[in-house]
Amino acid sequence: MKKLNFFDKLLFFINSLVAVLLLFTYALPFIDPEKHPTIAILSLAYPAIVITNCIFLVFWILKLKVQFLLSTIVLLIGLSTFNAFFSFDDKEVIKDNDIKLLSFNVRRFNVYNWIKSPTVKQDISDFINKQNPDIVCFQEYTNEKNVHIKITNSYVYKTSASGIAIYTKYKILDKGAINFKNTANNIIYADLKINKETIRVYNVHLQSFRLDTQKKHYGDKDNEALIKRFKSVFSEQSHQIKVLKKHIQDCPYKTIVAGDFNNTAFSWNYHEIMEGRKDAFVEAGINFGKSYHYFFPFRIDFILPDNSMEVGKFTTYDVNLSDHYPVMARINLNN
Known part of the structure; x- marks a missing residue:
């Protein structure tokens, strides 16, 4: 952090908050909204939170700063959930009785x-x-x-x-x-x-x-x-x-x-x-x-x-x- 200027430190603080929010979203599937409805709002924010973390990751890489590891690690933790958000494969297997x-x-x-x-x-x-x-x-x-x-x-x-x-x-x-x-x-x-x-x-x-x-x-x-x-x-x-x-x-x-x-x-x-x-x-x-x-x-x-x-x-x-x-x-x- 010593090598970061004030603006970069502020950005990393925001990055940290967004990373924590993403970690919270990973727990949402196990929290019943009928008991805890407030935290369930994050399920709608997931796309914005993921995209923001990706932006921070690219930003720190372009600046050659080790801070890119924060969003990288948090995104990797939830990698198994990412296919429900974005798919790279366009599958097409057609059968006559489909x-x-x-x-x-x-x-x-x-x-x-x-x-x-x-x-x-x-x-x-x-x-x-x-x-x-x-x-x-x-x-x-x-x-x-x-x-x-x-x-x-x-x-x-x-x-x-x-x-x-x-x-x-x-x-x-x-x-x-x-x-x-x-x-x-x-x-x-x-x-x-x-x-x-x-x-x-x-x-x-x-x-x-x-x-x-x-x-x-x-x-x-x-x-x-x-x-x-x-x-x-x-x-x-x-x-x-x-x-x-x-x-x-x-x-x-x-x-x-x-x-x-x-x-x-x-x-x-x-x-x-x-x-x-x-x-x-x-x-x-x-x-x-x-x-x-x-x-x-x-x-x-x-x-x-x-x-x-x-x-x-x-x-x-x-x-x-x-x-x-x-x-x-x-x-x-x-x-």
Whole structure:
């Protein structure tokens, strides 16, 4: 430190704080937000914290300073979690009996004209039909008149404010909803007959933050109110994940979980639901897998098949049709 000037010492102090924050994020998957909701906020900050540490690492290397070791060591400690943030491999293994599952939060088909285009609903229909998926999981599915999806079978579940739907080319043997009190967010499932096997698909829309990214404090009156909202949402999400996990444990079939988790792969929610399953992005994705329209690379939409299944391809589509980007995976059931 003696060889650092005052400005460099200040930067290293900030670097140290950011490094400590990154260490905290590594512990988040083991801390239940229902008990400790405040610290769970760091799960959303993970992309910024990792990128900041990478910037400091490069900065100190360019200055030929040994201080680069701090961020290097902290990043290496969490190297096993990095593939959930960024993928270098673009896997593509196509098999004839793969199923194509697409998940998309359509933001009510732009009913309030967030995107300045009168054709968003038709554009979404055209996009889905062009990709020709076997299964589609829609979140915030409402105002569905004149939505022309060329898939025969569907299960649409409506709430007072929004809806959620599963469209499929396969026969629906059974279906149902996991309802949560005092919220428009919920989970539905459908048991599908696929290649002589029954597979249950869960379409998940966990508790939303309902942030207005264009306003100060994201629509709250101050930061204190914003943090209070975050804590409440994290607590609700934790409860919803516990209910979902119990429901999956009671299911007699193999399952695929997909949808909008409103949280990242560095959260307790993700860690809990990942037991016995794969993350399609980790298996076959590329780059950040960003699924939410924001300047940070948030990946909050997931496709999570059973461990026994193989993921041959994963795609995030960069289309401006919602505040989310659609994601699709090719999955081989190995049956």
